[in-house]
Amino acid sequence: MTRKDAVIALLLTVLCAVMALASxxxxxxxxxxxxxxxxxxxxxxxxxxxxxxxxxxxxxxVGSMCALLGVLLSMMLVEWHWPATVALAAALIxxxxxxxxxxxxxxxxxxxxxxxxxxxxLLYRGAARYIARDSTKGFGTGxxxxxxxxLASGSLGGVPMPxxxxxxxxxxxxxxxxxxxxxxxxxxxxxxxxxxxxxxxxTKAVVAWAYVISGALTAVSAIIIAFYTNSISPxxxxxxxxxxxxxxxxxxxxxxxxxxxxxxxxxxxxxxLQVLRNLVNLLDIPGSLDFAVMGAVILLGAxxxxxxxxxxxxxxx
Amino acid sequence: xxxxxxRFPGVVALDRVDFEIARGEIVALVGENGAGKxxxxxxxxxxxxxxxxxxxxxxxxxxxxxxxxxTRFGIAVIYQELEMIDTLDxxxxxxxxxxxxxxxxxxxLDRGRMEQLATELLSRIGAAIAPRTSVSRLxxxxxxxxxxxxxxxxxxxxxxxxxxxxxxxxxxxxxxxxVLHELRARGTAIVYISHRLAEIEIIADRAVVLRDGRxxxxxxxxxxxxxxxxxxxxxxxxxxxxxSRRAAPAPAGEPRRPRxxxxxxxxxxxxxxxxxxxxxxxxxxxIAGLIGAGRSELAEAVCGIGPRLSGRVLLDDVPLxxxxxxxxIRNGICLVPEDRRGRGVIGAMSVRENIxxxxxxxxxxxxxxxxxxxxxxxxxxAANLTVKATxxxxxxxxxxxxxxxxxxxxxxxxxxxxxxxxxEPTQGVDVGAKAExxxxxxxxxxxxxxxxxxxxxLEEIVAECDRVAxxxxxxxxxxxxxxxxxxxxxxxxxxx
Numbered sequence: 001m002t003r004k005d006a007v008i009a010l011l012l013t014v015l016c017a018v019m020a021l022a023s024x025x026x027x028x029x030x031x032x033x034x035x036x037x038x039x040x041x042x043x044x045x046x047x048x049x050x051x052x053x054x055x056x057x058x059x060x061x062v063g064s065m066c067a068l069l070g071v072l073l074s075m076m077l078v079e080w081h082w083p084a085t086v087a088l089a090a091a092l093i094x095x096x097x098x099x100x101x102x103x104x105x106x107x108x109x110x111x112x113x114x115x116x117x118x119x120x121x122l123l124y125r126g127a128a129r130y131i132a133r134d135s136t137k138g139f140g141t142g143x144x145x146x147x148x149x150x151l152a153s154g155s156l157g158g159v160p161m162p163x164x165x166x167x168x169x170x171x172x173x174x175x176x177x178x179x180x181x182x183x184x185x186x187x188x189x190x191x192x193x194x195x196x197x198x199x200x201x202x203t204k205a206v207v208a209w210a211y212v213i214s215g216a217l218t219a220v221s222a223i224i225i226a227f228y229t230n231s232i233s234p235x236x237x238x239x240x241x242x243x244x245x246x247x248x249x250x251x252x253x254x255x256x257x258x259x260x261x262x263x264x265x266x267x268x269x270x271x272x273l274q275v276l277r278n279l280v281n282l283l284d285i286p287g288s289l290d291f292a293v294m295g296a297v298i299l300l301g302a303x304x305x306x307x308x309x310x311x312x313x314x315x316x317x
Numbered sequence: 318x319x320x321x322x323x324r325f326p327g328v329v330a331l332d333r334v335d336f337e338i339a340r341g342e343i344v345a346l347v348g349e350n351g352a353g354k355x356x357x358x359x360x361x362x363x364x365x366x367x368x369x370x371x372x373x374x375x376x377x378x379x380x381x382x383x384x385x386x387x388t389r390f391g392i393a394v395i396y397q398e399l400e401m402i403d404t405l406d407x408x409x410x411x412x413x414x415x416x417x418x419x420x421x422x423x424x425x426l427d428r429g430r431m432e433q434l435a436t437e438l439l440s441r442i443g444a445a446i447a448p449r450t451s452v453s454r455l456x457x458x459x460x461x462x463x464x465x466x467x468x469x470x471x472x473x474x475x476x477x478x479x480x481x482x483x484x485x486x487x488x489x490x491x492x493x494x495x496v497l498h499e500l501r502a503r504g505t506a507i508v509y510i511s512h513r514l515a516e517i518e519i520i521a522d523r524a525v526v527l528r529d530g531r532x533x534x535x536x537x538x539x540x541x542x543x544x545x546x547x548x549x550x551x552x553x554x555x556x557x558x559x560x561s562r563r564a565a566p567a568p569a570g571e572p573r574r575p576r577x578x579x580x581x582x583x584x585x586x587x588x589x590x591x592x593x594x595x596x597x598x599x600x601x602x603x604i605a606g607l608i609g610a611g612r613s614e615l616a617e618a619v620c621g622i623g624p625r626l627s628g629r630v631l632l633d634d635v636p637l638x639x640x641x642x643x644x645x646i647r648n649g650i651c652l653v654p655e656d657r658r659g660r661g662v663i664g665a666m667s668v669r670e671n672i673x674x675x676x677x678x679x680x681x682x683x684x685x686x687x688x689x690x691x692x693x694x695x696x697x698x699a700a701n702l703t704v705k706a707t708x709x710x711x712x713x714x715x716x717x718x719x720x721x722x723x724x725x726x727x728x729x730x731x732x733x734x735x736x737x738x739x740x741e742p743t744q745g746v747d748v749g750a751k752a753e754x755x756x757x758x759x760x761x762x763x764x765x766x767x768x769x770x771x772x773x774x775l776e777e778i779v780a781e782c783d784r785v786a787x788x789x790x791x792x793x794x795x796x797x798x799x800x801x802x803x804x805x806x807x808x809x810x811x812x813x
Contacts, residue, residue, distance in 0.1 A: 180684045181677045188674060192663045198622065198654055199728065200646035200675040259665060 004253030008268045011301060015275055023282040033160050035278050040162030041224050042244050043270035046252075047173045048217030049245035050266040051210040054177070054190045056258025057106060057113035059214045061098070061120030062245050066238030068128040069095060069219055070226035074137035077145055084145035092219045098124070099215020103208030121242065128234040136233040139226075152227035162224050166267065169217065174263040176213075186210060190258030248273055251298055321370035323356055330356040332530045333370065338475065338506045343497060345521035345541075346510045349550055349808075350608055350773035353530040354510050358477050361508075362394040363387040390475075393468035397480040399460050401452045408435035408448035411467045438466040442496045458489035465496060476500065477508040482516060483609055494520050512607045514543045514812045528552055547812070551775060551804035573597045575634065576767035577619075577650070577736040582628030584614040587791025591628060594786055594793060596736065596767035601758060603782030604771045605807045611791035612771045613655055616738045620645040620652040632735060646675055649735035653725050653742055655771075657718065661725040664714035668706050669695040671713050672727045698727040703753060719743075719750020726757055737761055738769040743777060755781050775804045787811050 019026040026032075045062050052059045069091050076087040098120065105116045142149050154161045177183040185206045188196040197203050221241075226232055252269030254261035276297055280290040323331040331353045338344045346354050359365045361372070363381040371378050374390055381387050387394070401410050408431045409416075417431050418424040435448035444462040452460060461481060468476050478497075482490040497507055497520065511517060517524055524541050526533040526549040534549045536542075576598045581591040592615050596602045604612045617623035619630050621639040629636050632648055639645045645652070654660040662671050672695045673680065680691040695709050702723040706716055713721055722742055729737060739758060743751045758781060762768045772778050778785055785802045787795050787810035795810040 175685060179686055179688075181681045181686060182684060184670065184674070184677055184686065188663050188666065188670070191665050192659070195660050195663045196674075198642055198652065198660045200641075200643040202641075202643060 002253070002262060002265075005262055005265050005268070007305065008252055008265055008272070012268050012272050012275070015272065015279075019275065019279055019282070022279075025282055026278070029158070031278070031282070033155065033158070035274050036163040037160035037228070038162075038274045038277075039267075039271045040160060040164070040166035041221055041228070042241070042248065042274060043166040043267050044162075044169050044224070045214075045218045045221040045241065046245040046248035046266050046270040047169060047263060048214035048221075049242070050249045050252070050254055050261050050263070051173075051177065051186065051213045052113070053246070053249045053254045053256060054186055054258060054261045055207045055210045056190050056193070056256075057207070057210070058117060058246065058256070059102070059211065060114065060117040060242045061102065061124060062214075062218050063238035063241035063243075064121045064124035064128065065095060065098060065215065065218050066222040066225055066241055067232065067234050068124040068131075069222035070232040070237055071128045071132045071137050071234050073223065073226050074139060074232060075131070078137075078139060084148050087145075088148065088223060091223055092216055095219025095222065096212050096216040099212040099218075100208065102215070103211035106211065107204035107208050117242075125234075128237075132232075132234040134234060136231055138231045142227075142230075148223070149227045149230075152224045162228075165220070165224070169220065170263055170267050177261070177263055182206065182209070187259055190260070192259075244270070244273055247294070247298060251301065321357065321360060321367045321372075323360065323365060323368055330530050331360075331367075334527065334530065334532055336525060338508060340474075340504045340506055341501050343501055343507045343509055343520055343522050345517040345524040346508055346527065347512075347514070347517060347524055347546055347550060348527035348533070349775060352527040352550070354527055355479065356530075357527070358394065358479065358508065358510065361387065361392060361475070361477065363392075388471050391471070391473050392475045392477070393471055393473035394477040395461070395464045395468060395479065395481060397483055399457070399464050401460055401463070403453040404451070406449050406451050407439075407446055407455070407463050408432045410452050410463055411435050411438060411448075411470055413467075415470070434470070435466070438469050439463075441469065442466060442499065444496075456489075458485050458492070461485070461489075461493060462496070465500075473505065475506045475508070477510070479510045480512065480609075481509070482511065482513060490516065512609075512812060514546050517541060517546065518543065526550055543812070547805060547808045551808050573600075576600075576632065577769070578629075578631040578634075579615070579619055580629040580631060582615060582618055582630070583626040584611060584618045584791065585624045585626065586614045587611050588626055590791035592788070592791065592793050593628075594769075594796075596769055598765050598767060599762050600783045601762045601768040601770055601781060603778040603785040604769060604788060605773075605775065605778045605785055606788035606811050608773065610788040610811070612788050613740050614791075615788070616652060616740055616769065616771060617654075620650055620738060622652065622654075646732070649732070651729035651732065651734040651737045653722070653729070653737070653739045655740035655744070657721055657725065657745075662713045662721050665712055667710045668699055668704060668713055668716070668724055669709040671724050672698050672709075672731070675728055676731055694731065698731055699724075702727050702730070702757065717747065717750065719746040719754065722746060722750070722754060723757075726754070730757075730761075734761070734766055736767040736769070738771070740771045741773065742770070743772070743774065775807060778802075778807065779804060 049059045049062060072094065073087055073091050076082040076090060077084065102116050102120060105111045106113050151161050156164050177186065185196065185201045188201060189203050189206055193203055248269035249261065249266050250256065251272055252262065252265030254266065273294060276294050277290050280287060280293050285293065321331050321334045334353065334357060336357060348354050356365060360367050361381065363383045363386045372381060379390060381390060402413065412431050417427040417434065419427045432448040439446050442462060442465055446455065446459055446462065452463065455463065481493060485493065501507060509521060518541050521541060522538050524536045524546060526546065528550060533552065536545060574597060575595045577596040579592065579594040581593050583591050606612050614623055618625040621641045621644050630639055631637065632650065637648050658664060669692055673691050677686060680687050680694065692709065699706065699709050704723045704727065705720050713724055742754055746754065758768055758770060770782055779802055783799060785797045785807060786793050787807055789811055797806055
């Protein structure tokens, strides 16, 4: 565990302890299930965006992609009556494909990741609204694909399925980022792309794959979210999700300059954000303040981290 | 300037150097790469502070405190890499940071006055450049004039030019000389740093030669001749000293087999010039030349890093397709690049991760790294190269320059390269590590690799290489065999 992982783990523990003391409801089973379901859902796409951030890039298209894939899923299943497996596979392929398009634009055309994915954010939102004719989509009673709904709202031994899925994704992502050749190359590129290229790493391909991972994991989350809400209004579905992902990654110790980041940190970062939202709920803070609370806590955390870093560097001198 | 001394960690850059210049004088400052010219001028410019010695200006001792201080004393420097802001226009660059303002509480920019002043300054040096032109649309020669106008705008009494003609054609260079004569006539003192000895013969009133951070001699106008400059630059004693060094290991009776052939390669820096070189098995071929001769560009073109506009690269007589560094590495051609921190090591990563970087897949199954095997291999290489680090898991950043270089070298050693190119491998490396790196270079050659050693350190070139190719302006001006390769003969070819 790195120093940063330890800090975020400590922060999360303290926050949970405070919550448990401040509100008896926090540790109730329904509340914990609810929070962990959200952590699972948000955590999966946050990990995806984390891969992109490790390369020194950014992915802003997550929320809009969720909306587009949600709308498409509903239409594939309800209107076109595709088999559920085919529809899910199609959603994953579209997500990965859009990610691949981002990757190609970033590495081959050398467009800035911010611009590419910002255009993605605008494009996919527009596409979702147009395809759905701006009307809310859902899955009705979901006859014929009940099992898919279980992925979103079901649970395994009391643990909500999205959290279980996050566990699987996190282990795979951990192996990929921290134990594989690909992950080592990814970090090397984030640290010093030029030196990585001199060492013979296929920097363009590696970076492009990070965007594919981000797109594919966004699709996984999009499936869960679509079935959990069962109501996809294309204009607002998934709004701000990209910012949750970036915040989770940054709180979790990723540097936006690239080259730094841990899967454990990102998962804990995603959890921290959801616990904060839960705090706003349980402590009867006006719901309109929930972004403000998140912003304030992240800012305080970042300031404290920086001050500690300065102090410890000063002590060495 | 009196007895100026400056040390950097591990090197004495300047050892009690004296330098003086009078009003209305053009003094050339000459020396090999690393002789201390730039350091001396950076001290005058306030970039570095001298460790000892004194600087007098019009008889009074002064302390130059940062670049701003130099400007206040009327000292202006025009660096080789012109520092221009591309997106601003000419007037904006001339007055950058000292823009004329309007009266009034907002102190808005006074564009009109700025352009008027810029026009005046430019016409004083006979440059027909409109002040509103964007700098990005100017030629290098024109940018140079803008830089001079900028120097004039601060009433520079001392103007320092670092390699001003490095990227100028001969016509532009002559125009520049005209401007400099003009300025001299008005009393400006001009320090002219250049490798082009022919220019110094033309323009300098005096030439001060530095060697290894010391004064090597001063030539007056009538004494400035190329052969005398070269002699002072490389020193008289070197010749006899090196003639006695070990002769090339002549493989008796065995015909030499070319390993790496660089065949009529053109690079982006010198698109009109072709360079060809042959390196034999078991040989260390040095490439000497002055900074900007196109040596690094040639090496990078061979290794798939920089663009290769035309020409072929052959390994053991087989032409290779090399478009990326990866292609080169797969064929067994490796590069130890000049910019160690920017392109060699990944500083924040560990010694282990740096050593195994190009070859990580060898320790992996199904894409997952076997960390024990990786660590064992890295540890063995680090020990083999005597990398001084407390553990192979410390960040490479924490190591000395020499040990960082060994890490880069270790990376390639594991691959068993067939040809390996070193670009200034011992720059900024302490003496002990330098010797070890030299030993490793020789070992690679003894194991049959073709080794190319690019170096600006003539001693290193003469001592470590079997043959020496000399480059100038992108061209190979000569290849010297052992008995003929002396600092003098190399320098003669290098200044062309």
